[in-house]
Amino acid sequence: MADYTELLRAHARAGADEALRDLRHLVAIPGSAWAGTDPLHLERSAALVAELFEGAGFPEVGVVRVPKPDGMPGAPAVLAHRPAAPGCPTVLLYAHHDVQPTGDLGAWHSPPFEAVERRGRLFGRGVADNKGGVVLHLAACRALVRALGAEGGVGVTVLVDGEEEVGSPSLPRLLDTHGALLRPDVVIVADSGNWRVGVPALTTSLRGFASATLEVRVLEHSLHTGTFGGPVLDALAALSHLIASLYAADGSVAVPGLVGWDEGRPELSEEDYRLDAGVLHGVQLAGSGSIASRLWAKPALSVIGIDAPPVALSADAIVPSARARFSLRLAPGDDPARALAAVRSHLEANVPLGTRITLTPGASTKAFAGDAASDPARKMLAAMEEVWGVEPVLMGVGGSIPAAAELAGRFPSAQVLITGVEDPDSRAHGADESIDLGDFHKAVLAEALLLASLGAPAT
Structure with missing residues (x-):
């Protein structure tokens, strides 16, 4: 890397303010694919992403849409492409521009759609998940072109999803439609993060995901x-x-048949987990085994919403029906449809007093397992160590990224690398979402170094 490291470092440093300005502009657009949100915001967000990549020198840029499985229009995605020089590989850079709803606005210390810097961190909805990932790719490509020129070297295709936060329902059809353009040799999914501030990481496993809504009914009225x-x-x-009934006495998931095992590396202490998660004093942790295994290699079930009369409006009447929505995270090796069938069987076996139940499946995502020994992964780890000056961590993540498993299945010969700009205090999906700006700029340089190394003559 010595031939171009300092040149890339100089251009990445010179482009740091530009990257932050772009990220602030993106954060200001409240684009969400959730039902009930204004779709025009997503259109504005996609248009800005396309404009930014066009300005970064990509000759082919467009906003694309395909129908969802139910026939409804899909959210706008962005495709950008710069062809590879003869004999050089093509890298697919994936991120998404849609964001989660803000939740309780009173829990934010600054407006969620205004990127605000405090104590070396940038706060705002989407700075970590995943507009920061979009700008990470953008800034890395800018540094690469400014340092080494637009001609020659690695080919780059950029896919910026517009509905990842609702499970990327249009992604399979989008890949069917535009697969001929993609065909990558390497995929970089910038939707994860680092081990902690100052310690980079390559994510090598993701849990799968299945959601469903359970309704119970006991009366006609x-x-x-x-x-x-x-x-x-x-x-x-x-x-x-x-x-x-879904939980054992220790808080672990009690549904028979779900996959799970003990994961030993790298270990995360209970003290660190409690601090990172903000667990209240005296609250015991659920489950058994190492913290890493409970986060990455065992199922987790969370009840994330209940439809019932609110306390302030509740009448002195027997409630005839109620609903709850749950999110089920699955260990690599489990299948979402099979796991949801196991939950259904468990619920049916535990119905109290003949209560009528209905289970309606929601979104689902397959788990992912990567190859840390592949040549692109080793180059990514080398780039991280070069930039951060410390050895990177190979880690799992308890969350799910629909595109990771989908892209790995579509392009089995391509190596999928998962990186990102988050850290344990980023609070993605929560109030005061943020990123560490020092690590953000390091991530830009590391990705630029990887792209340069993939396009080097030795490759």
Whole structure:
């Protein structure tokens, strides 16, 4: 790397302010693919992403759309392409420009759609997940072209998804439609993060994901608790019973048949986990085995929403029906459809007093396992160590990235590398989402070094 490291370093440093300005502009657009949000924001976000990559010297840039499986219009994605020189590989850079809803605005210390810098961190919805990943790719490509020229070297295709946060439902058809353009030798998915601030990481495994909504019904309509209460169990009590049955006494998932094992590397201490997660004093951790195994290699089930009368508006009446939505994270090696069938069987076996239940599946994503010994992975790790000055960590992530498994399945000969700009305090999906700016700039340089090394004559 010695021939071009300092040149790339200089151009990455020179482009740092430009990259932050682009990230601030992207954060200011509240583009979300969630139902009920204004789709025009996603259109604006996609248009800006396309404009930025066109300005970075990509000769082929466009906003593309394909229908979702239900026939409804998919969200706008961005495709950009710069062909490879003869004999050089093509790298696919993936990220997404859609974001999660803000949640409780009162929990934010600054407006979520205004990127604000505090104490070396940049705060705002999407700075970590995943507009930071978009600008990471953008800034790395700029540094590469400015240092080594637009002609020759590695080919680059950029795919910026517009609906990752709702499971990327259009992605399979988009790949069907534009697969001839893609055909990568290496894929870099910039939607993960680092081990901690100052310690880079390559993500080598992701859990799978399945969601569903459980509805219980006990009555045709609500009834006076005094006149009819006693002989029938209200829907909230029945729902609570079913939810409780999903967990063992130690808090681990109690559904028979789900895959899971103990993962020993690298270890994360309980103290570090409690600090990173903000676990309240006295609250015991659920499950057994190492923290790493509970995060990366065992199932986790979270109830993320309940439809029921709010306390302030509740009448003195027996509740006839109630719903709960849950998120199930699956260990690599498990299948979302099979796992959801196991949950259904468990619920049916634990229905209290003949309560009627309906389980409606939601989004699902397959797990991912990468190859840390591949040549691109070794080059990525070398670039990280060159930039950070410390040995990178090979880590798993408990979350899911639909594109990782989809791209790995579509292009089995391509190596999929998962990086990103998050760290344990980034709070992706939560209030005060943020990134460490020092690590962000290091990630830009590391990716630029990798792209240069992949296009070097020795490759």
